[in-house]
Amino acid sequence: MRLERVEAADPRDVLRAVRGAVLGAGPAIALGGGDLPFEVPAGTALVVTTSGSTGVPKSVALSRSALTASAMATAARIGEGHWLLPLSGGTIAGIQVMVRALVAGRDPAILAGRFSAPAFAHAASGMRSTVGGERIPTFTSLVPAQLLTLVDAAEEAPPVAQALASFEAILVGGQRLPDVLRERALALGARLVRTYGSTETSGGCVYDGAPLDDVRVEVVDGELRIAGPHLADGYLGDPDRTAAAFVVDASGMRWYRTGDAGSVADGRVRVTGRIDNVIVSGGVNVSLDRVEAIVREVPGLADAVLVPAPHPRWGEVPVIVTASRVEALGAARAAVERELGAPGRPDRVVRVATIPRLASGKPDRRALRARVI
Incomplete structure (x- = not known):
């Protein structure tokens, strides 16, 4: 299958490419740097080049089935609706906002340009729509730094507070969400969902400590490992790194070694930090x-x-x-x-x-x- 590089500067360009790669017959797309081949294995939709636990770039290959499985599992957990994209189109979090929206049959609203509280509030206000008299739920995804910007503004600006409270769910991931920030956001009426995952897991796969449907998490030697239909195929052009990160147990189950320390108790996942x-x-x-x-x-x-x-x-x-x-x-x-x-x-x-x-x-x-x- 042909691989086509897409610049992530304009999320609208990425959205067009993702639509073809995931839902259509378009070529697989590559985001990020790296010297990549012109051809990739059949079924590949996306190659995201990102920094890994060593800080050395790695090119994660994701299939159509992995991306859509993740999107459908999110819909099963929090519902379907209209998505707002305030994230970079070059990250797995931004890509998954697009995929979730496309799988639901809608293009996401896009907050282009520099992120700001007024721009977010304006974009959110334009998402109010109904079908058959029923309001369509809205969703978005943020990193904690963005949420902090919104909460700081919302405590002084009612339109920003209204925007935060208008979403059925706001996914927050990419790094740890401080408890103090979470409490401030909840006090403003925001409905937050803390997510945990990585590019190798097609984005967040654990929501508020609970794995999504068909996702399994276990601890081996203090390290969290994840299994499920959403796992990446591996690292393009790097079989040794792929073999080290994606392991198969005695039953034939394929697991991703996260490099994170943590625990699983009563079905709840707790992340305590990086092993590296x-x-x-x-x-x-x-x-x-x-x-x-x-x-x-x-x-x-x-x-x-x-x-x-x-x-x-x-x-x-x-x-x-x-x-x-x-x-x-x-x-x-x-x-x-x-x-x-x-x-x-x-x-x-x-x-x-x-x-x-x-x-x-x-x-x-x-x-x-x-x-x-």
Whole structure:
């Protein structure tokens, strides 16, 4: 099957391509960077190139059946209706808003351009429609940083509050939703659904801790694993990485190894953090190892250790811990942005008398994180 690259800058261009790839006879589409082949296996609808747990780009191949299975499972859980897309069309979360809308027989409303509370409120107000005298439910999907922007505005601007309260459900994913933000949104009448998933699972597959229909979650050696019809086929052109991430058990069940630590009790999934040294900042995977390597090249920060810290807007951010007294935060932030982009920029510097170390001589990251939080 032919693979066609689509630029994600305009979500309307992505929507046209997704319609053909998922519902029609159009070519498979590729979003994101990477050197990809011109042909992909039959049944492939989408290839999303994204950063993984190592921060190294990976190209996730998703089939039509996986994407539609995920969309139909969402409809079974929260209902069908009219969707608003305020997310980038280049992410699996944005793609799935499109797929859910198309499977339901409607194009999504699109919030194009820079995200803002007034623009969101305006787009939401234009979605009021009925069929046979019955109001069509509306749905949308946000990342926590967007929700924070809306909640801050809604507490002063009634139209934004009305917009938040108008949706039957607002899916919130991409990073941890702070409890304080959730409570503020609920107080405004927003009906939130916390989602958990990844590109490899066709987006969110666990809603408010409960797996969607036909989704199975288990814990093996402290790591969450997920099975179901929504799993990606693997990483295009990378059989070794595919074999490591997608494993088959003795019964023949195929599982995705998430790299997340967590638990499953009484059918509820709880995620406690990454097993590797990666954080999700503003919905973007950031490898702390890569940030640390760059920061240590900045004069005066050769001993720097990067640890994660919670942030009210971005979920988590990198923080520099150092025994140096050199004022180099600005230089470190600039260096990281040049190499990795804005989400990787260290938030601040925490100074200690000495860097605690393990018996191996490596920094005691757990002790340092405790100093930061």
